[in-house]
Amino acid sequence: xxxxxxxxxxxxxxxxxxxxxxxxxxxxxxxxxxxxxxxxxxxxxxxxxxxxxxxxxxxxxxxxxxxxxxxxxxxxxxxxxxxxxxxxxxxxxxxxxxxxxxxxxxxxxxxxxxxxxxxxxxxxxxxxxxxxxxxxxxxxxxxxxxxxxxxxxxxxxxxxxxxxxxxxxxxxxxxxxxxxxxxxxxxxxxxxxxxxxxxxxxxxxxxxxxxxxxxxxxxxxxxxxxxxxxxxxxxxxxxxxxxxxxxxxxxxxxxxxxxxxxxxxxxxxxxxxxxxxxxxxxxxxxxxxxxxxxxxxxxxxxxxxxxxxxxxxxxxxxxxxxxxxxxxxxxxxxxxxxxxxxxxxxxxxxxxxxxxxxxxxxxxxxxxxxxxxxxxxxxxxxxxxxxxxxx
Numbered sequence: 001x002x003x004x005x006x007x008x009x010x011x012x013x014x015x016x017x018x019x020x021x022x023x024x025x026x027x028x029x030x031x032x033x034x035x036x037x038x039x040x041x042x043x044x045x046x047x048x049x050x051x052x053x054x055x056x057x058x059x060x061x062x063x064x065x066x067x068x069x070x071x072x073x074x075x076x077x078x079x080x081x082x083x084x085x086x087x088x089x090x091x092x093x094x095x096x097x098x099x100x101x102x103x104x105x106x107x108x109x110x111x112x113x114x115x116x117x118x119x120x121x122x123x124x125x126x127x128x129x130x131x132x133x134x135x136x137x138x139x140x141x142x143x144x145x146x147x148x149x150x151x152x153x154x155x156x157x158x159x160x161x162x163x164x165x166x167x168x169x170x171x172x173x174x175x176x177x178x179x180x181x182x183x184x185x186x187x188x189x190x191x192x193x194x195x196x197x198x199x200x201x202x203x204x205x206x207x208x209x210x211x212x213x214x215x216x217x218x219x220x221x222x223x224x225x226x227x228x229x230x231x232x233x234x235x236x237x238x239x240x241x242x243x244x245x246x247x248x249x250x251x252x253x254x255x256x257x258x259x260x261x262x263x264x265x266x267x268x269x270x271x272x273x274x275x276x277x278x279x280x281x282x283x284x285x286x287x288x289x290x291x292x293x294x295x296x297x298x299x300x301x302x303x304x305x306x307x308x309x310x311x312x313x314x315x316x317x318x319x320x321x322x323x324x325x326x327x328x329x330x331x332x333x334x335x336x337x338x339x340x341x342x343x344x345x346x347x348x349x350x351x352x353x354x355x356x357x358x359x360x361x362x363x364x365x366x367x368x369x370x371x372x373x374x375x376x377x378x379x380x381x382x383x384x385x386x387x388x389x390x391x
């Protein structure tokens with residue numbers, strides 16, 4: 001090895017170690033560095049989209065070619081720094097029958113995208129100070145980059161049967177992010193083994209059967225997709241399986257043995273707010289646009305918008321079996337959003353009773369949305385059937 005190449009490698013090692021140390025200082029529990037190569041999972045992604053499993057996330061199909069190589073994210077990229085942050089905090093509080101469950105990543109008052117983006121910007125500044133004139137690009141979910149593939153390549157973990165990245169020490173409660181740069185660094189070894197064995201707890205626990213096979217997720221049945229990404233009415237056959245989930249779902253991670261001893265994060269932004277570690281569905285169902293914006297504009301719960309979150313709240317109440325929710329659902333039958341009216345009609349059909357029947361029939365006389373009209377008629381029939389069976 002020549003003196004110049006030895007010096008070059010030493011420089012790469014020094015910079016790589018410094019970058020990892022800075023990432024840890026900023027709060028990232030895991031950091032690995034990989035070369036900018038085509039991800040091994042690109043072919044699987046194309047097949048997954050081709051099978052229709054991406055649902056309404058049409059943006060993935062539109063930019064499928066960009067996932068083939070990280071150069072589509074940053075021209076002349078040489079290296080990718082892959083980072084992971086643990087978001088496990090408290091355990092979920094017991095939820096009452098009319099409370100909605102929220103995925104633990106959204107319990108805090110800050111959207112994790114904003115928090116991690118700020119940390120990545122500081123890491124990028126650090127890199128620029130070490131290599132003046134270099135180019136970087138930060139990625140937090142928004143770019144066509146298969147972060148999970150690069151995380152495995154960086155040695156951060158393996159893919160569980162529920163498709164989540166799992167790390168032996170931290171489990172799967174992880175936010176992934178990346179910093180791309182046009183500088184060659186010292187690269188980590190990939191994680192070559194998997195440690196799920198014969199366990200299928202994550203697959204067996206899914207109440208909507210969202211896993212057609214191990215390591216494959218049909219997003220169209222996933223509760224997280226249904227409550228966050230889907231902006232249309234949720235299929236009636238999936239609503240009961242949603243149970244109390246208002247926003248996201250943690251079931252397949254809650255049952256994972258690798259999460260039993262996952263460490264607790266001390267990141268202040270991730271600590272749960274009392275009204276988000278389970279939320280009052282009746283209260284949410286009564287929120288107007290201004291109230292929704294004021295309460296959730298800086299949180300992850302803004303993602304499904306008011307119409308989506310109130311749709312979810314109505315389904316939670318329909319699944320509660322608690323007729324104390326009927327007055328709130330009756331008021332929701334007059335909501336300005338068809339998505340909310342339709343879900344409220346379904347919930348009233350589930351709960352039944354004379355008041356529910358009268359409200360459904362009254363709304364039928366004035367409803368001008370064809371989809372909601374169908375929901376109303378189905379709900380009326382459901383109330384009739386409940387009455388006939390004596391429930």
